Amino acid sequence: MTTNLSLDELTNQALLDQFGDLVQQDHHHTADLLQHIDAIDQRQLWAQRGHPSMFDLCVSRYHMSESTAGKRIGAARTARRFPILFEMVARGEIHLSGVHRLKAHLTPENHEQVLAQAKHKTIREIDELVARLAPRPDVPSTLRKLPQPSQSLRAAPQLTAVPLGAPQPTTVQPVAPAPAPSSVPVPRPSPEPEPLAPGRYKLQVTLSADARGQLKQLQDLLVHQLPSRDPAAIVERALGVLLSQVLRKKAGITDKPRARKLTINHEKRATPAALRREVWRRDEARCAFVGEDGHRCNETRGLEFAHLEPWGKGGKHSAGNLALRCPAHNAFEADRDYGASHMAD
Ligand SMILES: [Zn+2]
Secondary structure (H helix, E strand, O other): OOOOOOHHHOOHHHHHHHHHHHHHHHHHHHHHHHHHHHHHHHOOHHHHOOOOOHHHHHHHHOOOOHHHHHHHHHHHHHHHHOOHHHHHHHOOOOOHHHHHHHHHHOOOOOHHHHHHHHOOOOHHHHHHHHHHHOOOOOOOOEEEEOOOOEOOEOOOEEEEOOOOOOOOOOOOOOOOOOOHHHOOOOOOOOOOOEEEEOOEEEOEEEOOHHHHHHHHHHHHHOOOOOOOOOHHHHHHHHHHHHHHHHHHHHHOOOOOOOOOOOOOOOOOOOOOHHHHHHHHHHOOOOOOOEOOOOOEOOOOOOOEEEEOOOHHHOOOOOHHHEEEEOHHHHHHHHHHHHOHHHHHO
8 A cells, every 4th residue: 555645644543544454454465475385385386496495485585584484484384274374364363473372282173263262362362372272280390500601690590480399391392284494483572471271370580699598598487388398389478478568558458458537638749548549449450541442551560540630730639530540641641731841851
């Protein structure tokens, strides 16, 4: 699609509409590309044109990155087995990263149901789906000193915080329908705990010497309650303690809120704990900003209590005038209320 209008001249709606069109075209192009890769692969044109593999053809002749080529070839070969994937990709119902995660777990029997569940899912949600399809056992807790990687990095003990005494995980090897070139490992960019099985996650962390000492102290102190001394059990308890501490400070949430009569000092900037508690619960611990088209933000990171009518402009501390906001929407509203120049100060 070409347009003579520069993007700066478009209205907000037209810019978003045009973007939506481009995304849709991108899905169609991707599905087209997969079908071409499949056809070229079937005819083995890569061999005829002097390449050792389809992967090499894509990378050295068509200058795709290794990861792009790997994902596309893998998806094309998976779609050959399950042609419904060509349509799903064209409609934007599944991304190639999702296909990459799922391909080893699709069978003629389960693929319709699994792909229906994978529709419009994020990579993280697809990882959860994979953990249900192919549960892996808990990995054992380990504590070991890491090798010194370089002079600038101090070696620290490494802790894998999962239950002790569990069997070693079996590595799930993707069942590739064709030779290896497509199985280029895709790095996990996120430090999120990895789903192993329903309700079970693997977390791997590196500790400082101080934290390692604290862990040991806790293992010693709690030995009667936790005879296994399992670091995973300590981490689980520590998380609970830290979370209630943070929630108490942030949102005024306690087991026993004081039954004191609420007096609100509107002169003070600080929002009373009882109000924070009420707003936190009402907004369900998520950003409550609603966009022009009715889409609610729902971000859970970095939440702040924001005054709808700004406190600095006489807005009151009241549940009706308070809402949870993520950093982006806090800044967006402050910008709207005070102007960008104020924020830059
Ligand atoms: Zn938000």
